[in-house]
Amino acid sequence: MSKRPAAGHAAGPASPRRLGVILVDPFPVVRAGTRLLIDDRPDMEVLAEAGDADQAIEAIGRVRRTRVVVLVGLGLTGEHDAYWLIRTLRQRYPTHAILGFGANADPTSISRALFVGADGFVDKNIDPVEFLQALRRAADREMVLAIPIASAVGEIVEGIERRREVEVKLTDREREVLVVAAEGLTARQIATRLGVRERTITTHLARIYGKLGVGSRLAAIRMASQSGLVSVGASE
Amino acid sequence: MMVGEEAANAARLVVADAHPVVRRAVRLSCEALPGLEVVGEADSGSAMLAICDELRPDVAVLDIALPDGIDAIRALNDRQLVDIVVVLTDRTDGASVIEALRLGVEGYLVKSSALPSVGRQIRRVLDGERVISPEVQRAALGELGAFARMAREGSEVRASLTPREREVLMLIGEGLTMRQMANRLGISPRTVESHMAKLYRKLDVRTRVQAVSRAVSLGLIELH
Numbered sequence: 001m002s003k004r005p006a007a008g009h010a011a012g013p014a015s016p017r018r019l020g021v022i023l024v025d026p027f028p029v030v031r032a033g034t035r036l037l038i039d040d041r042p043d044m045e046v047l048a049e050a051g052d053a054d055q056a057i058e059a060i061g062r063v064r065r066t067r068v069v070v071l072v073g074l075g076l077t078g079e080h081d082a083y084w085l086i087r088t089l090r091q092r093y094p095t096h097a098i099l100g101f102g103a104n105a106d107p108t109s110i111s112r113a114l115f116v117g118a119d120g121f122v123d124k125n126i127d128p129v130e131f132l133q134a135l136r137r138a139a140d141r142e143m144v145l146a147i148p149i150a151s152a153v154g155e156i157v158e159g160i161e162r163r164r165e166v167e168v169k170l171t172d173r174e175r176e177v178l179v180v181a182a183e184g185l186t187a188r189q190i191a192t193r194l195g196v197r198e199r200t201i202t203t204h205l206a207r208i209y210g211k212l213g214v215g216s217r218l219a220a221i222r223m224a225s226q227s228g229l230v231s232v233g234a235s236e
Numbered sequence: 237m238m239v240g241e242e243a244a245n246a247a248r249l250v251v252a253d254a255h256p257v258v259r260r261a262v263r264l265s266c267e268a269l270p271g272l273e274v275v276g277e278a279d280s281g282s283a284m285l286a287i288c289d290e291l292r293p294d295v296a297v298l299d300i301a302l303p304d305g306i307d308a309i310r311a312l313n314d315r316q317l318v319d320i321v322v323v324l325t326d327r328t329d330g331a332s333v334i335e336a337l338r339l340g341v342e343g344y345l346v347k348s349s350a351l352p353s354v355g356r357q358i359r360r361v362l363d364g365e366r367v368i369s370p371e372v373q374r375a376a377l378g379e380l381g382a383f384a385r386m387a388r389e390g391s392e393v394r395a396s397l398t399p400r401e402r403e404v405l406m407l408i409g410e411g412l413t414m415r416q417m418a419n420r421l422g423i424s425p426r427t428v429e430s431h432m433a434k435l436y437r438k439l440d441v442r443t444r445v446q447a448v449s450r451a452v453s454l455g456l457i458e459l460h
Contacts, residue, residue, distance in 0.1 A: 114380070114381075114384040115387055115388055119381065143378060143380055145380065153337070153368065153376050153377060154337050154368055155366065157334055157337035157376075157383065158340060160387050161337075161338045161387070164390060164391060167391035167394065167395070168390055168391055168455055168456060213313075213314070
């Protein structure tokens with residue numbers, strides 16, 4: 001393991017039909033464990049590993065293969081977080097399968113990953129056989145959702161629908177106001193922050209409630225939070 | 237929602253289904269359990285809405301395959317007539333399940349498997365669980381990818397439109413002519429034409445009908 005470079009390990013051309021996996025996760029132990037599992041199978045191999053999004057972009061750029069599955073750990077943080085990476089890869093590599101990868105991820109995170117372009121999500125808690133099967137199905141262009149509780153599909157659909165409503169119905173400015181409102185600021189404080197009059201903010205808020213079909217600021221923030229637009233700490 | 241033992245605290249249900257036999261099965265199954273009371277039955281979505289207006293039940297159980305089933309769920313949501321909507325249906329295709337879930341239903345029960353124990357399934361929903369019959373979960377997953385893609389493309393296209401192009405799109409959806417749009421927006425028909433040309437390019441369409449159909453499928457406009 002330790003002899004392999006951290007990223008960009010190119011696969012030999014001997015077996016072009018093998019499924020190639022690219023592992024992106026901030027935790028080396030997770031990558032190492034996952035690699036053991038994959039390299040043990042004759043029909044798949046790990047093509048590259050990366051610990052952050054920028055390394056991942058670089059490593060994937062060197063891969064010349066079809067039938068590629070990119071596993072993106074949702075634990076990637078920072079400006080180039082997991083969702084940024086998924087969105088970027090989706091645009092650059094439309095034929096690679098991209099799977100979100102996480103442990104006990106909440107339905108909101110899964111919705112967000114799917115919304116930005118993931119072809120599915122695989123939970124780290126599932127059985128290894130099921131995990132490998134999920135990779136094969138993803139490589140065959142199937143939507144994969146390998147999670148402990150299958151009925152979470154309801155919450156996931158709802159999360160995507162909320163996100164869609166928030167993004168399609170609200171203007172950029174209204175979204176901005178909502179994000180700041182979710183910090184718990186008063187209309188006056190929001191106005192100061194955004195450099196406009198308080199009256200403008202109350203008008204924006206009223207319009208936001210109307211578009212989202214909610215009656216209060218709390219309900220609007222809850223909806224934005226379900227959509228993944230804002231994250232509200234303890235209250236969710 | 238907490239369901240108490242006493243009838244006064246019972247959750248009150250309204251059931252809409254085309255078949256009296258199904259309504260009867262739901263009634264019997266619910267009333268065999270404490271805390272669930274069927275207060276109304278209807279054979280269509282609109283009849284159910286009228287009952288809900290009058291009786292203000294807690295739960296609506298309805299078949300999404302009713303001709304006005306989808307509209308009824310929308311109306312229940314918009315008018316906040318009930319706390320909980322549960323679908324009880326024969327439809328097992330992924331698109332129906334996703335459509336229902338997008339409308340925020342708390343349960344999607346398939347008659348063939350759920351009917352014998354429908355009271356207990358509804359109780360699970362009342363206890364806060366989102367219950368989806370196991371036989372449609374896989375179909376829903378299959379459709380989830382298409383839905384996520386539609387949501388993503390819709391928001392990307394939406395973000396690429398200028399405020400004016402969005403206005404023009406809404407007016408196209410309302411069926412206005414170019415001249416009517418010009419009047420409504422207070423600009424010249426030629427300017428409207430130029431907005432429309434850009435709009436068509438962004439939607440990747442050539443005709444007005446295609447534009448409307450694409451905008452609807454991307455969720456940018458709604459036709460009711």
